[in-house]
Amino acid sequence: MATPRDTPASRRTRANGDGTVYQRKDGRWEAAGYVLAPGNTRKRVRVYGTTRKEALAKLTEKIAASNRGLPIAAADSTVGDYLTYWLNGVAVHQVRENTHTRYAACIRLHLIPGLGAKKLARLTARDVRTFLDRLRTTCQCCAQERDTDRRTCCTIGQCCDKRLSPLTVTYIHSVLKSALEHAVREDDLPRNVARNVKTPAPRSRRFKPFTASEARQFLHAASGDRLHALYELALRTGLRKGELLGLYWEDLDLDSGSASIHRSLQRTPTGGLTILHTKTRASERRIALPTECIHSLKSHQEHQQEERQAAGTGWTDNGLVFTTSTGNPLDPTNLTRSFGRLLHRAGLRRIRFHDLRHSTATLLLEQGVDLVVIKELLGHAHIGVTAGVYAHVRLRLQRQAIDTLGAALDPTGDNPDAPPATAVVR
Structure with a gap:
């Protein structure tokens, strides 16, 4: 008499509710069982695998989810x-x-x-x-x-x-x-x-970042603002709004001039203002802080200590760099409003806060900074993202390079003694 251990795996009896599993004529394994379906009904589902174990694991997972009350x-x-x-x-x-x-x-x-x-x-x-x-x-x-x-x-x-x-x-x-x-x-x-189904690729959203002149005007107008350090950090490093608002003092090393970016402040429907991890692994990065940002952050730290003393017991100590006057996290929407008012006072055209990040990348590209360095600073997952977003800047730089080469090759230029370029470049 055969014992259960001697019975082939494909013929063992399964308990009630565990479903059935068998090998099809095409060689694949099929497992079937009843699960909870939408509408509070029970339906028979079938799953497949290259091995009996794989098919059985898929069915077991569905049955387990069904037993937890999750319709399949x-x-x-x-x-x-x-x-x-x-x-x-x-x-x-x-x-x-x-x-x-x-x-x-x-x-x-x-x-x-x-x-x-x-x-x-x-x-x-x-x-x-x-x-x-x-x-x-x-x-x-x-x-x-x-x-x-x-x-x-x-x-x-x-x-x-x-x-x-x-x-x-x-x-x-x-x-x-x-x-x-x-x-x-x-x-x-x-x-x-x-x-x-192929859908036409939508046109990328057009943005108009600050020019170098507008960026200087913006920094000058922000110098007297309570959030001067935030605006300067946004424009000089390209940090996202959530990354700026989720920055803790412990993330900053003002002595060595660096910052660790691995958190973001977001407003969620259930939790309100919540500190979350950055969206992708590439967004977690360590960046160098410009000297100007180090000075403004130290001034901001001193001002925050004064606000802490003025608030007394009403101060909420959460360790954030940028807070309200009572220590609470800054709401992203309120920051957007403050940013708009600052632009109006400075006499600058209205742009989105995120366009400060675009301004950083654009100005760096125009200064000849390597695309890889900009990718790491901005925290893009792939260099193709950086190259795609700022393609218009690269095209302008190509035009400048071609014009520069054209001036050098022009026989009527400032250097008439230069020999004409006769060699064909292939």
Whole structure:
């Protein structure tokens, strides 16, 4: 009589609720079992693997999630059900809260109304392409009935034709691709049909950074501001707004003139002002501080001590470099308002706070600083990001280089004795 240990692995009896696992004719292993599906129903799901162990592990993971009360979307689920499952069961553990909030709005406002009723297994590339084309041409006031209570726009027969920007349509497409890619990884779909749809690359957002003259004017106007050290640090180092507001005194070494960047202050829907790690590993960096920033930071530290004494017991000691007059974290929105008022007082054109970062990179490029150094200073993940964002500056530098070479080769120039360039360069 054969014992359980003598029984082949493919024929062992599994307990009730554990599902079944067997080898298909094509050599792959298939595991099937019942899980909790959207709508508080139970559905049978199938997963596949190259080995019995792999298929069984995938099924066990789905059953475990189902036992925790998490609905599992199967291939016969609708796109809307799957997107809801992916948003609340997968993406919530992989992205930041603010990113998850944007995903949720994208799914609620666009993806579910446009594709939610279709079966996940029957979704085609044509469905996705038709959906995206409709997004580009549809007035959003009409589609989302934003004006029904105000008796404006479409309700009075005068459509405002408020369409989504190409950048927003591309973002919606990327969210759909991410969700379907997870379905492919879990073997719920054989392929990601959204990847077969090509969307035109949106034009990059145009920005107008400060010129060298405007940058000097800005620094002069900021010299008497309470947040002078912050503005100077932003323009001279290119730190992001969240990185500046999430900077602690312990992150600074004013003696050696360096700063460690590994935190960021963000406002989240549930936690309010929250200190988080930088978004990517590349954003964690150590930068050299300019001499001017060291002097302004030391002055700012002295001024903060005076504010601490003036506030007394009302001071909140959190170790942040830039705070309110009572020691609380600075709200990013309030900083944006203060920045706008400073520009107005200085008589400068209005730009975004993030354009200070662009100004840093642009001015460094124009001074001939190597692109790799700028990438490390800004904390870009890849040098292609740096090169792509500031392509217009590189083109201008190329023009200057060509003009310089042209002047050197001009036989009618200041050096008539120079021999003409007759050699052909290949």
